[in-house]
Amino acid sequence: MSITYLEAIREAQAKALADDPRVFIYGQDVGAFGGAFKATKNLAQQFPGRVIDSPISEDAMVGAAIGAAIEGMRPIIEMQFADFSTPGFNQIINHAATLYWRTQTPCPITIRLPSGGTSGSGPFHSQSMEAIYAHYPGVIVMTPATVEDAYSMLLEAVAIDDPVIFCEHKYLYYHLKADKLPTEAMPVGKARIARAGRDLTIVAYSAMLHEALAVAEELATEGTEIEVVDLRTIKPLDTDTVMASVARTGRLLCVGEAWPWGGVTAEVIARVATEGFGLLDAPPQRLNAKDTPIPYHPNLWSTHRPTARSIATAARNLLRS
Amino acid sequence: MLQAVESRESVGSTLRDDYLKAYRFMVLSRILDEKLASLYRGGKIHGGVFLGKGQEALSVALGLALQKGDVYAPLIRDGAGRLAFGEPIIDALRTYLGSALGPMRGRDGNVHRGRPREGYLAMISHLGAMISVVNGTLMAKRFKKITGVVGAAVIGEGGTSTGAFHEAVNQAAVEKLPLVLVIANNQYAYSTPSSRQFACSNLTNKAVGYGITAHHVDGTDLLACLNTLSAAVKQAREGGGPQMVVAKLLRLCGHGEHDDAHYIDPRLKNSPIGRDCIKVAEDYLLQQTWADEGAIQQIRQDAAQKIDDALTIVQREPTPDPFRENWCALASRHLSDSFEGPGNNVQ
Ligand SMILES: Cc1ncc(C[n+]2csc(CCOP(=O)(O)OP(=O)(O)O)c2C)c(N)n1
Numbered sequence: 001m002s003i004t005y006l007e008a009i010r011e012a013q014a015k016a017l018a019d020d021p022r023v024f025i026y027g028q029d030v031g032a033f034g035g036a037f038k039a040t041k042n043l044a045q046q047f048p049g050r051v052i053d054s055p056i057s058e059d060a061m062v063g064a065a066i067g068a069a070i071e072g073m074r075p076i077i078e079m080q081f082a083d084f085s086t087p088g089f090n091q092i093i094n095h096a097a098t099l100y101w102r103t104q105t106p107c108p109i110t111i112r113l114p115s116g117g118t119s120g121s122g123p124f125h126s127q128s129m130e131a132i133y134a135h136y137p138g139v140i141v142m143t144p145a146t147v148e149d150a151y152s153m154l155l156e157a158v159a160i161d162d163p164v165i166f167c168e169h170k171y172l173y174y175h176l177k178a179d180k181l182p183t184e185a186m187p188v189g190k191a192r193i194a195r196a197g198r199d200l201t202i203v204a205y206s207a208m209l210h211e212a213l214a215v216a217e218e219l220a221t222e223g224t225e226i227e228v229v230d231l232r233t234i235k236p237l238d239t240d241t242v243m244a245s246v247a248r249t250g251r252l253l254c255v256g257e258a259w260p261w262g263g264v265t266a267e268v269i270a271r272v273a274t275e276g277f278g279l280l281d282a283p284p285q286r287l288n289a290k291d292t293p294i295p296y297h298p299n300l301w302s303t304h305r306p307t308a309r310s311i312a313t314a315a316r317n318l319l320r321s
Numbered sequence: 322m323l324q325a326v327e328s329r330e331s332v333g334s335t336l337r338d339d340y341l342k343a344y345r346f347m348v349l350s351r352i353l354d355e356k357l358a359s360l361y362r363g364g365k366i367h368g369g370v371f372l373g374k375g376q377e378a379l380s381v382a383l384g385l386a387l388q389k390g391d392v393y394a395p396l397i398r399d400g401a402g403r404l405a406f407g408e409p410i411i412d413a414l415r416t417y418l419g420s421a422l423g424p425m426r427g428r429d430g431n432v433h434r435g436r437p438r439e440g441y442l443a444m445i446s447h448l449g450a451m452i453s454v455v456n457g458t459l460m461a462k463r464f465k466k467i468t469g470v471v472g473a474a475v476i477g478e479g480g481t482s483t484g485a486f487h488e489a490v491n492q493a494a495v496e497k498l499p500l501v502l503v504i505a506n507n508q509y510a511y512s513t514p515s516s517r518q519f520a521c522s523n524l525t526n527k528a529v530g531y532g533i534t535a536h537h538v539d540g541t542d543l544l545a546c547l548n549t550l551s552a553a554v555k556q557a558r559e560g561g562g563p564q565m566v567v568a569k570l571l572r573l574c575g576h577g578e579h580d581d582a583h584y585i586d587p588r589l590k591n592s593p594i595g596r597d598c599i600k601v602a603e604d605y606l607l608q609q610t611w612a613d614e615g616a617i618q619q620i621r622q623d624a625a626q627k628i629d630d631a632l633t634i635v636q637r638e639p640t641p642d643p644f645r646e647n648w649c650a651l652a653s654r655h656l657s658d659s660f661e662g663p664g665n666n667v668q
Pocket residue numbers: 397398446447448476477478479480481483505507509510511572576
């Protein structure tokens with residue numbers, strides 16, 4: 001048997017619904033239709049009345065989730081694409097994210113963002129919005145890169161007493177497969193050494209993890225040992241694991257599919273530079289998407305975002321410096 | 322904790338009792354507003370002060386129509402409704418004066434206060450945002466098979482122009498929720514007159530588009546407000562779906578106490594909607610001989626006394642201590658990010 005990243009997300013939701021009567025799913029086309037990506041396939045049939053089609057109203061979807069959470073429920077909101085979370089942004093960052101701090105009322109909502117680029121998706125169906133959400137206090141931002149993490153972290157997200165932005169990568173939906181669902185998981189907020197090495201640390205998350213692992217594989221044939229860190233959650237950011245890796249390798253390359261201004265790569269480098277400057281043998285580097293909207297055509301798109309090729313070039317340059 | 326206030330429906334009281342009870346809350350709210358304004362002028366309040374002058378009749382009528390178990394999302398001008406819903410006077414004073422013991426503990430101020438777990442939502446500033454949250458509480462109650470409850474949200478005519486308003490009213494209609502949505506059309510949104518806010522002849526027209534029931538009421542007339550709001554709440558409670566109540570009135574104060582409201586058209590002030598609802602109520606009390614001048618005077622004195630008593634307590638209370646603040650925005654404290662780099666640790 002093999003299970004995809006997308007099926008893991010569906011299975012996690014099925015388990016959450018089965019285990020906890022407080023859980024319900026609310027989003028566009030999530031009911032009988034099973035969601036735009038089929039992440040809620042058959043769940044409406046399996047859990048009648050608990051998987052609810054919403055109008056195209058992202059603000060009201062999140063608002064309703066907040067109200068339900070105040071009443072003790074644990075809603076999961078599916079945004080059809082991460083890009084369409086912008087009309088719900090206000091409720092997420094100004095309401096859900098401030099509720100506990102202002103009123104001591106926990107706001108356990110999970111907002112699933114089908115994120116990141118796939119070929120042909122263009123400017124409005126490809127965005128990676130994790131950094132924007134992580135900028136705000138009061139939220140947790142998860143960016144699972146593996147089938148196992150997609151499953152276990154989504155279950156954790158539902159169990160957490162705070163708003164969780166769950167960035168699931170659409171490119172991984174069908175590409176990534178595992179033999180079975182995990183029975184145990186690393187704690188939330190802990191990064192994972194996805195591959196051990198001693199010459200260079202590449203910090204990545206979500207789909208970029210797999211590009212980084214491909215580069216590590218490739219450079220291994222040249223005698224270079226790259227350590228790859230999978231951040232798993234970007235907020236909280238596991239600085240300790242990154243720092244420990246940089247202490248071993250002395251070199252840091254941080255890769256993100258999101259845009260370069262600010263963001264996760266900038267944050268990782270800022271932390272390493274301020275707290276671990278002495279560990280570095282060379283200036284830390286980062287690689288992001290180009291600073292334009294995300295192009296539609298595959299020729300442009302594959303150059304817009306970091307790929308194994310561009311990461312390999314950056315890694316080789318950094319190893320030489 | 323919210324105080325128990327018996328709602329009209331539950332006690333089967335006479336109209337006279339209801340009217341007098343509502344009038345007491347209106348007076349309490351007005352005197353509290355005046356106290357807050359004077360504290361503001363005396364430099365005792367950080368940030369803004371937002372009053373509900375002229376809107377007490379509408380506000381109190383909603384607060385009194387609600388029962389325990391209902392959900393209430395008041396807005397800036399709902400001092401009277403908050404008191405009628407059971408908010409103790411001291412909550413308002415503590416929040417305005419930044420007492421560490423208030424419900425918001427200095428983390429938020431003025432009208433941004435509530436006790437969400439008791440069904441009393443704490444507004445965020447962003448207009449329109451509270452309505453869908455009320456919807457969510459009602460969806461949750463439906464999941465939990467709790468029936469016979471309503472949720473009420475209040476908004477100004479300016480707030481009806483937001484996308485959030487539209488999304489939420491439509492959502493309530495689609496889900497057939499027992500939502501009571503009170504729109505206080507006080508003619509101005511800050512300085513913007515209604516003519517620059519919407520182009521329909523009456524805001525109740527909007528209800529037609531959403532497929533929900535609308536009610537219209539003279540917001541200066543307490544009797545009309547009591548009747549309309551209790552009817553709307555009853556209809557929602559009995560499964561009639563979302564109810565929109567549009568009240569016509571005039572804001573009898575600035576947007577906030579920093580604002581002299583010079584832009585308000587004097588013709589409106591002199592028109593029937595410019596009447597002070599408290600004066601209208603007093604005239605009615607006298608006319609019905611439900612109270613005489615002495616009784617009205619006594620009500621005012623009692624209200625002022627209660628407010629002074631609460632203020633005396635609050636003024637002796639500690640303000641928040643930044644060194645004892647935990648500076649953590651998460652309920653799951655163990656998941657907070659750490660920014661303990663050398664640069665961030667300097668106090
Ligand atoms: C979304 C949003 N935009 C702007 C503001 C700033 N603002 C606060 S109150 C206000 C006017 C509100 O007018 P209205 O809704 O009619 O209520 P009123 O003050 O008249 O009671 C404005 C523009 C806000 N709070 N929220």
